[in-house]
Amino acid sequence: MQRLKTRAQFQAVLAGxxxxxxxxxALHRCALDAPAGALPLFGLAHDVWIGxxxxxxxxxxxxxxxxIKRQIYHVSATVQTxxxxxxxxxxxxxxxxxKEFVSASSDKLxxxxxxxxxxLLQRARAARP
Incomplete structure (x- = not known):
């Protein structure tokens, strides 16, 4: 699994x-072969990229x-396959x-x-293209 790093990568995926x-x-997806300019942004076309x-x-x-970001990356790493x-x-x-989640980094949150x-990722697998 690769992580998105540049603004151009995020914009390409959000356009998907x-x-x-x-x-x-919300989960946005961009197929790596769909837009003409997407492949140079992502390099490895056979990998899963997450941002x-x-x-x-x-x-x-x-x-x-x-x-929240740590949870996103952790959960997506467990289901990347x-x-x-x-x-x-x-x-x-x-x-x-x-009011429900008083602490900024509580176990409850x-x-x-x-x-x-x-x-979310279970719904994304069901909506697989």
């Missing part, structure tokens, strides 16, 4: 299709953003309730994020 959504996350977007407006504290060789971006699209990400 949204393949799955949950209450807090995480956690906007500051939805998760104000850096510790929360980093914890079931994902098609493509570039994927998991995007936080709604913030978690601060991490478990909720992990469960929702597993559900």
């Amino acid at each position: 299709a949204t393949v799955a959504r949950t209450a807090h996350f 995480a977007m956690v906007p500051k407006r939805l998760a104000r504290r850096a510790v929360t953003r980093n914890a 079931s994902l098609p060789p493509a570039a994927h971006v998991v995007r936080l699209r709604a913030g978690f309730d601060r 991490k478990a909720a994020v992990r469960a929702e990400l597993e559900h």
Whole structure:
């Protein structure tokens, strides 16, 4: 599994299709052979690429953003064999309730994020092209 690093890579994937959504996350996918300019951005066309977007407006504290990103990369690494060789971006699209998750990096928040990400990736496997 490779990680997306450049702005151009993220923009290419976000221009692709949204393949799955949950209450807090959206998964975008871009086939590596689909757009004409995508292959030079990603190099290895037979690999799974993953990126995480956690906007500051939805998760104000850096510790929360980093914890969510770590969960995204961890869960996607465990299911990478079931994902098609493509570039994927998991995007936080709604913030978690601060009244329910008081601590910025609590085990309760991490478990909720992990469960929702597993559900998101399960839906993405069902929507496999």
